[in-house]
Amino acid sequence: MPELLETYVIHVTKLCNLDCVYCYEPDKTSTYTVDEIYNHIDDIFMEIKKNSTQVSVEFLGGEPLLELGLIKLAYERIEQKCGKNIRKYIISSNGTIMNDDILKFLLDTKDRLKLAISLDGKKFSNQLRYFKSSYENSYDTVVKNIKKLQANNYNPGVHMVTHPYNVSFLAENVMHIHEDLCIDEIGVGIVESTIHIDKAFCDEFKRQMEKLADYIVSENIPVHVDMFNILKPYSDN
Numbered sequence: 001m002p003e004l005l006e007t008y009v010i011h012v013t014k015l016c017n018l019d020c021v022y023c024y025e026p027d028k029t030s031t032y033t034v035d036e037i038y039n040h041i042d043d044i045f046m047e048i049k050k051n052s053t054q055v056s057v058e059f060l061g062g063e064p065l066l067e068l069g070l071i072k073l074a075y076e077r078i079e080q081k082c083g084k085n086i087r088k089y090i091i092s093s094n095g096t097i098m099n100d101d102i103l104k105f106l107l108d109t110k111d112r113l114k115l116a117i118s119l120d121g122k123k124f125s126n127q128l129r130y131f132k133s134s135y136e137n138s139y140d141t142v143v144k145n146i147k148k149l150q151a152n153n154y155n156p157g158v159h160m161v162t163h164p165y166n167v168s169f170l171a172e173n174v175m176h177i178h179e180d181l182c183i184d185e186i187g188v189g190i191v192e193s194t195i196h197i198d199k200a201f202c203d204e205f206k207r208q209m210e211k212l213a214d215y216i217v218s219e220n221i222p223v224h225v226d227m228f229n230i231l232k233p234y235s236d237n
Contacts (some may be wrong), residue, residue, distance in 0.1 A: 002034065004027075005054060005055055005056045005087055005088075006053065006055045006056070007055065007056045007057070007058050007062060008044045008047075008057050009033035009058050009060055009223055010037065010038065010040060010044075010057060010058070010059050010060070010074055011032065011060050011061065011062075011064075011072040012032060012042070012059055012061065012067040012074065013028045013030070013031050013032060013061050013062045013063070013064065013066055013067045013070070014028055014029060014030040014031070014061060014062040014072055015028065015030075015031065015061065015062045015063065015066055015067070016028060016061055016062040016066075016094070016132070016179050017063055017094070017096060017097070017131060017132055017133070018063070018094050018096065018129060018130065018131055018138060019131070019132040020094075020128055020129045020130070020131060021129075021130075021195075022128055022161065022163055022191045022194045022195050024127070024134075024192045024193060024194055024196065025062070028062065030068065031067075032074060033148075034070065036139065036184075036233075037070060037073070037074050038073075038074075038077060041074060041077050041078055041081065042081075044047070044057075044078075044082070044201060045078075045081045045082045046084070046179060047086045048082050048134040048146050049082070052085075053085065054085055054086075054087045055085060055086060056085065056086070056087055056088045056089070056090060057086055057088075057089045057090070057186050058089075058090040058091075058132075059071050059074070059089070059090070059092065060092050061092075061095065061102070063093060063094050063096070064091055064092065064093060065097045066097065067092065068105065069099060069149075070092065071102040072104075072105060074177070075089065075109065075113070078104065081207065084136075085111075088113070088114060089112055089113035089114065090113070090114050090115075090116050091114070091116065092116050092118070092173035093115060093116070093117055093118070094118050094142070094154075095115070095118060095119060095128070095141075095142040095143045095145050095146065096131070096138050096140065096142060096145070097145075097155055098145040098148055098149070103148070103149070103152060103154075106154055107150070107152060107154060110154060111119070114156070114157055114185075115149070115154075115156040115157070116156065116157040116158070116159050116187065117145075117146065117156050117157070117158050117159070118142075118144050118158075118159050118160075118161070119143075119158050119159075119160065120160050120162075120166055120167060120173065120175065121140070121160055121166060121170075121172070121173025121174070121176055122139075122163050122169065122172070122173055122176050123137060123139040123140070124166075124169075125165075125169050125173050126138065126139040126142075127165075127235060128163070128165065128166075130195065140225055143181065145170075146181055146183070148156075148186050148236070150182065150199070153162075155182075155183070155185075156182065156183070157183065157185035157186065157187065157202050158183045158186050159172070159186075159188075159189060160173060160185035160186065160187065160189065161189050161190070161191055162178070162188065162190055162191065162205060163190075163191040163195050163201075164195060164196075164197070164198075164200075164201050165187075167201055167204050167205050167208060168204055168208070168235075169209040170188070170205065170208035170209070170210040170212065171208045171209075171215060174186055174188070174212055174225060175212075175215065176207055178221065178223045182222060183223075184222060185223075185224050185225050185226075186223060186224070186226070187224050187225075187226045187227075188225055188226065188227040190205070209227065212225065213228070
């Protein structure tokens with residue numbers, strides 16, 4: 001089982017260009033200065049120095065790629081202060097923004113930093129993730145950007161959120177992301193406090209995960225689904 005690292009989170013902005021129905025972040029307006037981010041990094045450095053451990057660092061928003069400049073500055077400062085203690089960096093992005101500057105940064109740091117893109121599966125299952133300005137499903141834009149990254153030999157990860165309106169397609173959506181979009185690292189999450197989760201959801205989630213596990217094992221599919229890392233046999237208590 002892969003090692004579960006402690007993760008330190010750095011918010012570079014709370015602004016976002018999407019208005020996802022299930023978003024758990026009430027603050028969608030705050031921005032951060034370089035000094036505020038540097039002070040947070042200094043606090044992280046003191047914690048790492050005290051514990052002398054390997055950790056991961058995750059850049060979050062809002063949509064963090066709206067503030068690529070702050071990500072670059074934060075990355076450089078962390079590397080200078082405690083780079084040897086950082087096992088990996090992650091940018092958690094909605095995947096809707098991709099330009100030459102972002103692409104170059106991702107390619108330059110690909111050995112250290114991973115882009116994790118939010119996509120809830122096929123277009124129907126992604127319908128709660130839409131643009132703030134147009135209410136348009138973000139699926140087509142995200143897929144276009146994934147293909148642009150792959151054309152430049154960069155393979156992002158994908159994180160799916162399951163909720164009562166798409167949980168019945170969980171296994172199908174993972175297969176779609178792996179087979180049709182050629183993504184090998186897939187995170188499966190569950191919606192947090194913004195949509196009620198009941199027993200019917202839990203039962204269906206379990207059924208879909210069993211279906212997915214059977215598919216991966218029977219077909220010997222080379223895909224990594226993070227949810228399986230934290231599951232263990234019932235007897236292992």
